[in-house]
Amino acid sequence: MAIDPQRIEFGNDDIDTDALPAAVPAGGPKPATDLQPGKGLDVGTANLLSAVRRKDGKVIVKRERNMFLEVPANVQRNRAMLTRLSVPYVSHRDRLFVLGNSSFDLANMFGSEVRRPMMDGFLSPREQDAIPMLRFIVERLVGPRTVENEPVYFSVPAPSIDRENDTIYHQGVIESLLRKLGYEPHPINEGHAVVYAELAEKDFTGIGVSCGGGMFNVCVAYRTIPAVTFSVSRGGDWIDEHVAKVMGMSRTRACDLKESEGVNLAEPRNREEEAIVLYYRNLIEYVLRNLAHRFSLAQDVPSFHEPVEIVVAGGTSLVGGFVEVFAQELKKVEFPLKIAGVRRANDALTSVVRGCLIAAALEQQ
Ligand SMILES: Nc1ncnc2c1ncn2[C@@H]1O[C@H](COP(=O)(O)OP(=O)(O)OP(=O)(O)O)[C@@H](O)[C@H]1O
Numbered sequence: 001m002a003i004d005p006q007r008i009e010f011g012n013d014d015i016d017t018d019a020l021p022a023a024v025p026a027g028g029p030k031p032a033t034d035l036q037p038g039k040g041l042d043v044g045t046a047n048l049l050s051a052v053r054r055k056d057g058k059v060i061v062k063r064e065r066n067m068f069l070e071v072p073a074n075v076q077r078n079r080a081m082l083t084r085l086s087v088p089y090v091s092h093r094d095r096l097f098v099l100g101n102s103s104f105d106l107a108n109m110f111g112s113e114v115r116r117p118m119m120d121g122f123l124s125p126r127e128q129d130a131i132p133m134l135r136f137i138v139e140r141l142v143g144p145r146t147v148e149n150e151p152v153y154f155s156v157p158a159p160s161i162d163r164e165n166d167t168i169y170h171q172g173v174i175e176s177l178l179r180k181l182g183y184e185p186h187p188i189n190e191g192h193a194v195v196y197a198e199l200a201e202k203d204f205t206g207i208g209v210s211c212g213g214g215m216f217n218v219c220v221a222y223r224t225i226p227a228v229t230f231s232v233s234r235g236g237d238w239i240d241e242h243v244a245k246v247m248g249m250s251r252t253r254a255c256d257l258k259e260s261e262g263v264n265l266a267e268p269r270n271r272e273e274e275a276i277v278l279y280y281r282n283l284i285e286y287v288l289r290n291l292a293h294r295f296s297l298a299q300d301v302p303s304f305h306e307p308v309e310i311v312v313a314g315g316t317s318l319v320g321g322f323v324e325v326f327a328q329e330l331k332k333v334e335f336p337l338k339i340a341g342v343r344r345a346n347d348a349l350t351s352v353v354r355g356c357l358i359a360a361a362l363e364q365q
Pocket residue numbers: 042043044045046047048120121122190210211212213214215216235236237255258259260313314315316317318319349
């Protein structure tokens with residue numbers, strides 16, 4: 001595939017992040033006319049993101065947490081209250097649900113738990129309202145299509161090496177949801193999306209690692225072609241779950257603490273941060289051990305002439321000191337490839353969705 005890096009350079013773009021509209025305008029939202037056809041969608045356990053390029057070249061990214069809360073009791077009264085507070089909600093089968101970021105804030109305020117449509121990278125078999133809730137959030141993020149059968153490149157996890165999971169069902173549900181919105185869905189492997197977003201200067205050769213809420217996704221690519229892809233089914237949620245247990249708090253609260261500013265793996269400032277650091281280190285060590293094991297078995301790992309770079313992306317890579325600990329742990333395992341270095345993506349949370357948008361631009365050429 002001939003690639004002109006100039007056409008897909010994102011370096012000079014501004015990125016806008018927008019919240020969900022409180023309510024869809026009467027008659028439904030109107031398709032925007034200033035957008036280029038083709039969208040990216042990152043379907044993550046913790047976050048859903050959409051990306052689209054405006055005709056002036058600017059990329060618009062929207063993000064919502066992939067979670068919801070059911071608001072009990074008096075539907076009429078609560079509906080009025082939520083509207084007054086500008087909290088996005090939907091009513092579904094005579095029940096009211098608060099979606100996305102607002103559900104996280106509400107749950108945090110009241111010390112309760114949010115409900116999650118996805119778990120460990122895939123649709124959650126434990127959540128019966130998973131599909132309609134996911135649909136509501138995705139619909140608002142991608143908005144109406146701008147042309148008939150507009151392509152949407154959406155992220156899918158690779159099968160896990162430490163757990164059995166059903167990629168076919170998960171992918172099929174997202175495809176059908178996008179088709180119902182009038183889009184033409186195209187799955188793209190999550191780690192491959194990181195390679196698209198972050199390794200243009202290396203001719204799309206290297207290792208992309210997406211460190212997410214539910215899992216770590218790895219892709220070894222050679223000139224855009226994904227040679228090896230797999231996932232390890234632990235991520236930020238695993239840290240939250242364990243910190244919540246040992247500290248006696250809700251998982252939502254543990255997540256909020258972990259994401260708060262200044263947490264650094266090298267310098268925990270209190271007991272809670274000590275617990276976070278302990279589980280973070282354990283997680284990184286677990287992932288790298290699995291990664292080395294996967295590579296040791298592989299016949300499919302390409303041999304590169306030069307050492308390759310590892311780029312880490314995803315929300316879990318955002319904690320202070322992550323790259324340093326990752327690089328330290330990497331030295332402790334046997335690795336069949338020569339590594340030039342480890343670095344974090346410039347905008348780790350949006351890397352996958354930007355990669356999806358690049359895939360949409362490249363593959364539609
Ligand atoms: N500043 C931060 N510090 C530490 N962790 C963070 C930070 N911001 C987000 N996270 C964590 O990153 C995770 C979400 O990352 P991301 O959005 O990449 O995951 P995802 O794509 O939703 O999940 P997956 O790819 O596993 O399905 C959550 O566990 C979240 O708590």
